Amino acid sequence: MTEPSQAFLIRDGVVMLGAAIGSVLVFRRLGLGATLGYLVAGALIGPQGLGLIGGAEAKLGIAELGIVLLLFLVGLELHPNRLWRLRRDIFGLGLVQVVACGLAIAGVIYLTTGFSPAASLALGLPLALSSTAQVLPMLQSAGRLNTPAGERAFSVLLFQDLSLIPLITIIATLSRTPPVPGAPPGWLLGLYTVGAVVGLVLAGRFILNPLFRLVGNMGERELFVAAGLFTVLAAAAVMEMLHLSTALGAFVAGVMLADSPYRHELEADVEPFRTILLGLFFLAVGMLLDLQVVMERPLFVIAMAVAVVATKSIVMFGVARLFGVPSRAALSFGLLLSQGGEFAFVLFAQAQGALLIAPEAASLFGAIVTLSMATTPFLMMFSRRFLTPPPTREDRPGPDGSISPAAIIVGYGRFGQTVAQMLLAAGVRITLIDRRVEQIDVAQKFDMKVFYGDGTRIDLLRNAGGADAQAIIFCVDGNGLDKAQLQPILEAFPKAAIMVRAYDRLHMMSLSKLDLAGAVRELFESAVLLGRETLDRLGFSPENVEMIETEYRRRDGLRLEAQIASGDVTVNREMMFNHERSLDLSTEPQAEQNHGTR
Structure with a gap:
């Protein structure tokens, strides 16, 4: 029994990876992004396509770990300084955008389809979210992520990622399914949530940081990777045991470590797992698309995709103008975030499980999200060509390609x-x-x-x-x-x-x-120079000043090498000078007495 199942597992893996590689290469070359490539590859090899692979539901359950890891990485980005600087765009512009777009799209669905208000809300709110996996790589490749427009888009996407958790709660509140036996009531879940978040924060302060310090001192890269994955999965498991969102647990774990010296190492270690599992998630979503339902109503899918893109663009333009963004930049911002996002598939699955929408509706609106994603590259081409602001008197010329500097x-x-x-x-x-x-x-x-x-x-x-x-x-x-x-x-x-x-x-x-x-x-060299001049003023001989500088540079270099290797900024701290640890300046007895040297 084991050998056939292993053979099927290997065959499925080969088919999925092969289809993903081929499709993503084509879609990347066309400028349409990897996310759309994964979705199309899943639809192609799934039971509604060529029928090369099945068991999409089981694969989706595993692949949802990609969402968990994505929320962990989002939490790692919430460094307090950056969060404070972008607070107006994140919690102001982001909040107003999600609420306004969600209600507007829900209204369009209710008026045009005849769905119930609860079903319209369960479909409209997810469509208010945009595709982080599609937009951020586009901004990075164009070198626009750290421009004011790029940071504005990042802030809204960050809030949208955070809003996944309350949106899941809203759908659960609207659910028509009978209560799960043994599940705690809503008010108790609220207490569980607060207690779990507080517990995870305390665990991060008193358990995780000492754990990573210990692992970092050992210098084992594989152990550091294992510790990072353990942190994410343990936080998610705690939430799951309490009947709460696993994504919330992963996000809190990320926030706990956002100001940690191990943040960059964790990002580098977790990112490959996140990329692979998120790609598998999109593949599984594509496999679940009911293409027959889509083919029966192609005009509805096209019309609703256009309605979603147009509604989001118009609402986001208005919201951005409300926050003082110039007209051209506001329209470009609306077009950039006009598509549906990957979290919509998660929320559609939640709404289907809550009996708010039928499986056919989930497939139709999944296709609508996919089609809306396909429009984004073309809308960005339009934006760059027609919405680039004209030069003003305050503009200064950039390089024109006519120079060849060394x-x-x-x-x-x-x-x-x-x-x-x-x-x-x-x-x-x-x-x-x-x-x-x-x-x-x-x-x-x-x-x-x-x-x-x-x-x-x-x-x-x-x-x-x-x-x-x-x-x-x-x-x-x-x-x-x-x-x-x-x-x-x-x-x-x-x-x-x-x-x-x-x-x-x-x-x-x-x-x-x-x-x-x-x-x-x-500031390193100027600080060393100032230290030399101070020692000279205090009466130390030139020989001893030279020896102090040489030894400080040697120790600082060794500490930095060890810190880079371990990822722990506190490693080799015993090499730092303090009142109990200083150099033996035997040729300066007076200085030893005055300055406490040994």
Whole structure:
């Protein structure tokens, strides 16, 4: 019995992966995105297509772990500083968008289909959510994720991801199914939810961080991966035992670790599992699509997909204008997020299980979501061609492709100016890029040509001569540059040495995962120089000052190497100097007495 089942499992795996690879390659080449490729591949190989594979329901149950991991990664993104900076767009624009679009689409469904109010709401609210899996990769590949428009879209998508949990609760409240025997009443579930969240937060503070510190000190990569997956699955399992959302547990686990020194390592370790399982989820959803039902009512599917895209675009345009977004940017924002999203399939399944909609309706509206996703790339082409704002007097020219520098410097503040002066002193031909208009105007007074633009955009770097440049140096302020921004640049410009100004030790640790030519902490050298001058003023001999600097640099370098290897910022802390641990300066007895050295 075991051998045939193993054979079927291997055969199913080969068929699913083969179909996914082929379909995603085609859809990526057409610019339609991987999500749509997975859905079409599932429909093609499923029982309603070629009938190559079955058991979609069982595979969907396993693949829902992809949703759990996605919510965990969303939680990891909620670093307190970023959350606070984007709070207006996340909790203001995001909330109003979900409510307004959900109610508007539910109204369209109720008026045009004759569904009950509960069924219309169960279908309309999920359609208010957009596709994070489709939109974010599009913004990243275009270099627009860290622009104001990109951050606005990210904020709304983040709120939409968070709203999955209350939407599941709303559908459960509308459910027509009889109560599950032994299931707790609603008020008790509310208490369970609060208690579980508090318990998970406490577990993160007193259990998870010490656990990751212990694993990090051991330096075992496989053990760190296992610990990360254990965290996600354990949090989800606790919620499942309490009859709560497993996605909520994973999200809380992510938030617990968002401010942890292990966040970047966890993201890198969990991301491959999330990608594979989420792809399997979309495959299983495609397999569940009842193509016969869709073919019986093709005009309804097309008309409703158009209605969803149009309704969301109009409502989002109005909401964005309400929040002060200019008209062209508001319309572009509405078109970008006008499609249905992957969480709609999860909520349709919940609504079907709650007896709010029939299986045929779930298949029809699943097809509507799929078709709406297919419109997004074409709407973005329209947006770029016709909705790009015309230049104003405040605009500054960007690189025009007519220059071939040896080095490109991104960021011409106090740090970039020093780097530029050193390169110019050696006769190196450079191109300067900055997105601050006032900085560009000041540079002109010193006969320095600085181009305007976002230096993380690949198309802009190409226009700046990045394909032939020997070095691209990022001298921007803060710790905003991360793997998601730098990895595409490394791949696009393999000939150039990519150098980065790092914000602090944690930023250096996160950058170590990239194949950079070099990274320098922005205040390190100036702080060492100030320390030398202070020791000189305190009367220490030049020999001892030199010895102190050399030993500090040696220890700091060893600590940084160990921290990068382990992912733990506290490793080798015993190498740090303190009042009990200092150097033996035997040639300076007076200094030893005054400064407590041994």
